Amino acid sequence: MSTESADAAEPGTAAAAQPVNPFARPSAAAPSVPPSAVPPQPVNPFAPPSPPPAPGVPGAPVAPGRFGASEVIEAGAGPGRKEPRFKVGTLFLAAVLAGPVVGAGVGYAIQASRPPTPLPVIAAPKLSYPAERVDAKALAAAGPQPLDIDGDLRALLIERPAGSEDRTGGDGDGWLSPADMAENYGDSAHEFTSMLSEGFRRAASVSWESGDDLYRVSLVQYAPEATLKAITGAAPRSTVDADVSAIPGNPDSYLVVGRQPLHYARSTDTYYYGEALARKGNVVMTVEVYAENPVDRAQLEDIARRQWEKLA
Template structure:
């Protein structure tokens, strides 16, 4: 019996095209969930900009001194040490025994006489004279600023002027020889107002004569008579002025006749010698 006709199985030829395989992921499995949650691959960063000129200059200013100091230190450290010269100062010496306080006191500079009681420096009253009871002096030997203001006209203005000029004190001595009246004053100003003392010593009329041997000292006498304020009596006056430090020496004379210039200059020199 004839075998039935059989159709050979249709065979499909194997495809030779390569299978498309997905590239293997290089991301670790532990980081995969984080990348998925973050939205995939991060965006690439922007390119870095170059430094500006100002920043470069600033960096040079900061780094330059450091480099210079480092190089200088290295050069100095590598140089051999320079020996210092021998000190020429002698060693201090001390006395063998303590100093005598009395000798030290005698060797010290003595304080100025005008720093003490000015009344002890007033010239003594000449022989043949008597006390003059000057109305404006209390008798204590001091001429207060109030008493001085009352002895002149325009007392209020004079009082203010004396205080502003730094008036400190005024030692005064008075006497009379017949009808001639003498007043000797040592007027002291505060030390920081010594310029006021200078102005007071220069307060004299034109034509005053210099006192020989006294720097800056002058004296003068009136050629015409004046009248007292509270009477019709006339008088002639004379005045001598000099200054030592902040003390002004003023000698005033009132006489019914012209003042003896030689006598005035002699009293002024005697008083000056007690100040130096």
């Protein structure tokens, strides 16, 4: 059997040239091999199939396409005409964008060529003064009224009982700011804003501890124009599960004694609450009791009566 390749060249003819691999690395020159000794090259099974030949006349010239593909040109025909680069949509978009710019330029040119419009003269009213003299009494009556109770509010507070422990808040001098008063309640922010919105002016207080009970007597004065707010302030905070009556000798007052224990804010400790309120002009009197046991009603009435007599 012959060992020659099926593709070997016939005697007397030159062997067909093999394609050169463009990705092969250069190697040293190999010794010359007879054509008959070159083995056949294997076919790449992963290579894509070759495109079918383009229809046309054999031997017709090929012109490059728009995207790099080849186009067959018929024999005797010139290269195909290229499509225009700008289509109707592009021209329309350019016209839409250029229209406002051109219109604005034309409008500015027209407006700039017109003469300026003069502005109207600024008219200021002439100042005038009443010829008659102002009545000083009428002017004073129309202004803010003086306080119903003036002077040092601390002098109007009752003295704490002998033998009791002083628990006066604030700086200890008897004066209380809105912040000092708001700290006595759980919702301090709400109490603070409420006092300022209700016309709070000043407050004085005295507190003492007797046994397991805490007593606090305070006088809160509102601004003259906030008298209605002072009336609103002279109302008990809560009457749930409580006995409500009036201070003896003062029907326009409140005396509240709780029947059930309450919880301190942010605590599990309980207390019994008692409160007495009365109003004198724009000053609100408050007597509060925080007791471990049910509040002694007679003692609360006695403190409220003595404080009201000193205020009135």
